Amino acid sequence: xxxxxxxxSTVQAAVDRARAGQPTVFFVEGEAGAGKTALLDELVSRAxxxxxxxxxxxxxxxxxxxxxxxxxxxxxxxxxxxFPGPFFAAQQVRAILDGAGDxxxxxxxxxxxxxxxxSVRALLALxxxxxxxxxxxxxxxxxxxxxxxxxxxxxxxxxxxRLRLTGLDFLTAVRLARHRRPDLDAATIRLLWExxxxxxxYLSALVAExxxxxxxxxxxxxxxxxxxxxxxxxxxxxxxxxxxLVQAVAVLGPSTVPLYVAAEIADVDDPDxxxxxxxxxxxxxxxxxxxxxxxxxxxxxxxxAVYDGIALPERRRLHARAAELLGDxxxxxxxxAAASRFDAELATELVTAGWASYRQQLSRQGAQRLRWASTxxxxxxxxxxxxLDALFLSVMQRDFALVRDELEALTSAGAPESPRQAAVAGxxxxxxxxxxxxxxxxxxxxxGWPDLPDGAADAxxxxxxxxxxxxxxxxxxxxxxxxxxxxxxxxxAVDRGLVDPALVGFVGFAQGLARVRxxxxxxxxxxxxxxxxxxxxxxLRMSFVLGWRGLLELVLxxxxxxxxxxxxxxxxxxxxxxxxxxxxxxxxxxATSYWSIGEWDLARLHFRMxxxxxxxxxxxxxxALFALEPASRGDTRAADEWMTRAxxxxxxGLWPETPQNLVMARVVRLRxxxxxxxRAELLPELQQRWPAALRGRGLIGVPWLSYTGLAAVWAGQVxxxxxxxxxxxxxxxxxxxxAAVAGWITGLVAEADGDPAAALEHLERAATLAPxxxxxxxxxLDDLLRLRADRGVTVDDGLAAEADRLFRGLGAARxxxxxxxxxAGAQSIDxxxxxxxxxxxxxxxxxxxxxxxxxxxxxxxxxxxxxxxSYEQIARELFITRSTVGFxxxxxxxxxxxxxxxxxxxxLRSDPASFGLTGAGR
Numbered sequence: 001x002x003x004x005x006x007x008x009s010t011v012q013a014a015v016d017r018a019r020a021g022q023p024t025v026f027f028v029e030g031e032a033g034a035g036k037t038a039l040l041d042e043l044v045s046r047a048x049x050x051x052x053x054x055x056x057x058x059x060x061x062x063x064x065x066x067x068x069x070x071x072x073x074x075x076x077x078x079x080x081x082x083f084p085g086p087f088f089a090a091q092q093v094r095a096i097l098d099g100a101g102d103x104x105x106x107x108x109x110x111x112x113x114x115x116x117x118x119s120v121r122a123l124l125a126l127x128x129x130x131x132x133x134x135x136x137x138x139x140x141x142x143x144x145x146x147x148x149x150x151x152x153x154x155x156x157x158x159x160x161x162r163l164r165l166t167g168l169d170f171l172t173a174v175r176l177a178r179h180r181r182p183d184l185d186a187a188t189i190r191l192l193w194e195x196x197x198x199x200x201x202y203l204s205a206l207v208a209e210x211x212x213x214x215x216x217x218x219x220x221x222x223x224x225x226x227x228x229x230x231x232x233x234x235x236x237x238x239x240x241x242x243x244x245l246v247q248a249v250a251v252l253g254p255s256t257v258p259l260y261v262a263a264e265i266a267d268v269d270d271p272d273x274x275x276x277x278x279x280x281x282x283x284x285x286x287x288x289x290x291x292x293x294x295x296x297x298x299x300x301x302x303x304x305a306v307y308d309g310i311a312l313p314e315r316r317r318l319h320a321r322a323a324e325l326l327g328d329x330x331x332x333x334x335x336x337a338a339a340s341r342f343d344a345e346l347a348t349e350l351v352t353a354g355w356a357s358y359r360q361q362l363s364r365q366g367a368q369r370l371r372w373a374s375t376x377x378x379x380x381x382x383x384x385x386x387x388l389d390a391l392f393l394s395v396m397q398r399d400f401a402l403v404r405d406e407l408e409a410l411t412s413a414g415a416p417e418s419p420r421q422a423a424v425a426g427x428x429x430x431x432x433x434x435x436x437x438x439x440x441x442x443x444x445x446x447x448g449w450p451d452l453p454d455g456a457a458d459a460x461x462x463x464x465x466x467x468x469x470x471x472x473x474x475x476x477x478x479x480x481x482x483x484x485x486x487x488x489x490x491x492x493a494v495d496r497g498l499v500d501p502a503l504v505g506f507v508g509f510a511q512g513l514a515r516v517r518x519x520x521x522x523x524x525x526x527x528x529x530x531x532x533x534x535x536x537x538x539x540l541r542m543s544f545v546l547g548w549r550g551l552l553e554l555v556l557x558x559x560x561x562x563x564x565x566x567x568x569x570x571x572x573x574x575x576x577x578x579x580x581x582x583x584x585x586x587x588x589x590x591a592t593s594y595w596s597i598g599e600w601d602l603a604r605l606h607f608r609m610x611x612x613x614x615x616x617x618x619x620x621x622x623x624a625l626f627a628l629e630p631a632s633r634g635d636t637r638a639a640d641e642w643m644t645r646a647x648x649x650x651x652x653g654l655w656p657e658t659p660q661n662l663v664m665a666r667v668v669r670l671r672x673x674x675x676x677x678x679r680a681e682l683l684p685e686l687q688q689r690w691p692a693a694l695r696g697r698g699l700i701g702v703p704w705l706s707y708t709g710l711a712a713v714w715a716g717q718v719x720x721x722x723x724x725x726x727x728x729x730x731x732x733x734x735x736x737x738x739a740a741v742a743g744w745i746t747g748l749v750a751e752a753d754g755d756p757a758a759a760l761e762h763l764e765r766a767a768t769l770a771p772x773x774x775x776x777x778x779x780x781l782d783d784l785l786r787l788r789a790d791r792g793v794t795v796d797d798g799l800a801a802e803a804d805r806l807f808r809g810l811g812a813a814r815x816x817x818x819x820x821x822x823x824a825g826a827q828s829i830d831x832x833x834x835x836x837x838x839x840x841x842x843x844x845x846x847x848x849x850x851x852x853x854x855x856x857x858x859x860x861x862x863x864x865x866x867x868x869x870s871y872e873q874i875a876r877e878l879f880i881t882r883s884t885v886g887f888x889x890x891x892x893x894x895x896x897x898x899x900x901x902x903x904x905x906x907x908l909r910s911d912p913a914s915f916g917l918t919g920a921g922r
Contacts, residue, residue: 018136030165033201067119082579104134132887167198556701598774620649624661656693
């Protein structure tokens with residue numbers, strides 16, 4: 001190829017940037033044959049000293065992380081057979097970066113448009129967190145055909161250098177043509193250039209194939225057809241043996257093919273000579289391996305031209321021969337290609353193989369096999385059933401783009417006409433968050449189940465269809481706030497021993513949450529008593545139960561236990577031992593546990609990690625939790641954004657846990673920055689919008705009861721506040737600080753009842769009990785100091801100093817409540833609360849904040865450094881490389897004016913607020 005200077009300059013810039021420690025993506029787009037691979041070759045030639053990993057994505061790949069595997073990046077399955085998330089997969093690439101030493105690393109991916117979505121997401125996760133790494137990713141894809149997430153990212157990322165190959169300009173075309181045919185005249189070249197639209201592959205093929213006179217006199221065909229003709233002509237000149245050999249290679253597929261396999265299928269006596277003839281004609285590339293010679297066609301378009309040129313009977317014969325030779329290991333696809341009529345036996349084998357793939361969590365492969373089975377099925381009813389089953393598997397794999405036309409046709413036709421249609425349409429609606437729509441479709445399908453006509457059951461697993469409908473409906477109903485109606489049907493399906501791997505998480509969580517809403521979190525935690533207390537001892541196969549226990553402990557206020565369980569579960573997920581069945585919620589729950597015990601620096605880090613995973617923020621009940629940390633710090637903009645998202649997600653009465661979590665977030669937000677009127681109106685507003693969510697049981701414990709009790713006091717609903725206090729005291733197990741929080745709320749109730757003396761007595765007693773978590777204790781002490789000041793009580797018992805330490809240590813925003821609480825029964829207060837001077841020796845101003853201007857990632861690294869972690873531990877925790885850790889610390893050293901880790905650690909301990917940290921817990 002002959003490249004213009006601007007193109008070569010971009011190529012060189014990509015190499016130079018990566019070599020200098022600026023992670024870079026070089027992304028080239030163009031039509032087939034536009035020169036994308038040649039340009040990547042040019043880039044590699046300009047990157048001496050790089051550790052190169054290269055692969056081409058396969059159009060036949062159906063396995064997650066297939067492209068990474070082709071690059072030599074192994075992404076092992078978890079202990080339960082699942083595929084890990086993209087954060088973990090990206091970490092396998094980072095291990096290669098860390099192991100490369102001083103060498104920069106180049107990852108080259110051809111045909112990115114065929115890459116599996118999981119590999120694409122892993123590459124994005126890699127780059128989203130890379131800084132200071134000597135990393136270059138060079139990828140090529142057909143124009144507009146790469147994965148939508150990739151295209152969205154490259155459109156907005158500053159790490160990307162992007163080129164679009166639209167065809168050679170005329171002068172470059174002349175240089176290319178005359179490099180192959182020096183005597184070719186410009187007029188002929190222009191004719192070829194115009195007819196091939198400057199496509200270098202087509203242009204080169206025509207120049208190589210025809211003599212001058214033929215080119216000048218011929219009416220040149222459109223480029224693709226002319227290219228195919230040129231390839232076939234070249235194949236014909238290699239001789240009969242070579243022709244049969246290249247046809248066998250084309251039939252076997254786009255990947256490399258062992259010469260002995262192709263020779264056996266082609267029935268060639270002298271395969272070495274035939275292979276060399278093909279290589280000399282630039283039709284194949286030969287590669288010596290430890291198992292012999294392998295062949296690969298020179299380009300995907302060459303394969304298409306050869307394959308399309310094989311007469312249909314011969315093509316089917318070659319596929320049949322390939323199926324016979326490859327056997328069970330790879331013969332199914334060739335048997336399908338060899339079939340010329342409906343084949344009931346093969347279709348049944350494909351159905352069995354498809355569902356087996358699904359059970360192995362290879363839904364994409366399973367869908368493909370069921371689709372093949374459908375095409376080979378003569379019975380129209382059974383054919384449609386298998387097509388719908390294939391569609392269901394694609395939906396569960398979330399391959400919506402792959403089957404969008406079919407889904408749109410199905411969902412636009414009105415109510416589903418059959419249970420199978422309902423399973424597909426219901427799953428599609430559910431996974432897109434349309435819970436009510438999914439519930440209606442699934443309910444209708446199950447209501448008519450007993451009356452289905454004879455013959456409705458078929459050999460493809462009607463029992464599992466019933467299970468899937470019940471499981472999906474269970475999830476839809478639990479999301480809609482319905483606790484128990486679905487349990488009988490689901491239990492019946494489960495009792496029959498039916499297990500669907502893609503729905504295990506749906507079923508387990510739905511059943512558990514239904515029990516919690518019926519019996520309370522305490523009873524559900526008691527049910528888990530046989531589980532080993534030490535989370536490390538919980539078997540891997542019960543990791544989902546470990547996470548469920550951690551969530552129950554969190555809502556009940558057993559924060560240390562919750563922290564241990566969630567941290568162990570997150571360790572297992574991050575190590576690739578188990579999959580994240582909580583859809584990213586593990587990190588959010590762990591962050592909430594850290595926030596609850598006052599470790600706000602770690603809470604902020606883990607909330608951000610959970611948000612960056614992209615999973616947790618799609619789960620409605622979690623959204624309000626993300627507001628807790630910014631609300632308590634006084635970052636009202638960020639808190640309000642999260643709460644608005646949570647409120648929108650909770651519209652329509654879905655997921656009652658969402659408004660429950662909103663109570664806590666909005667109380668914290670208004671306690672820091674809110675008027676008396678806003679505080680008084682909070683609970684009545686929530687009660688009006690979500691009346692059912694704020695009654696009864698559920699994921700509710702002492703923390704929620706205390707914050708809701710405070711909101712009840714603000715609203716003048718003292719009877720409700722007393723009821724909530726009674727529930728705090730009657731629950732079991734209860735955190736040891738329950739009495740202190742109950743006494744605090746009781747004191748505020750007494751104040752609202754007009755008895756400040758009793759209020760002060762309750763708060764004085766509460767302050768001496770087992771301390772509440774830092775934020776709630778700071779509220780308690782603030783109210784106690786306010787009541788003392790109001791009644792002229794001066795006691796030097798150290799509580800004012802403790803309150804000062806708490807507020808300073810937490811870095812919490814503080815607006816002391818100077819006005820008296822509303823009288824019992826009051827509905828609103830119009831006068832805003834005005835901050836009053838803190839009592840002498842009381843809490844001071846909020847820490848000034850980050851004076852060094854750290855980025856979020858720099859602050860994450862500093863947070864973990866302050867907790868005593870090594871470079872390697874920090875890298876593992878943050879899903880970055882050791883080089884990235886060093887890069888961020890180097891920038892922090894420069895900003896803080898220190899020269900070593902020891903100096904930085906000392907400065908962190910003496911003045912964490914200057915780094916934007918609270919320093920709490922250290």
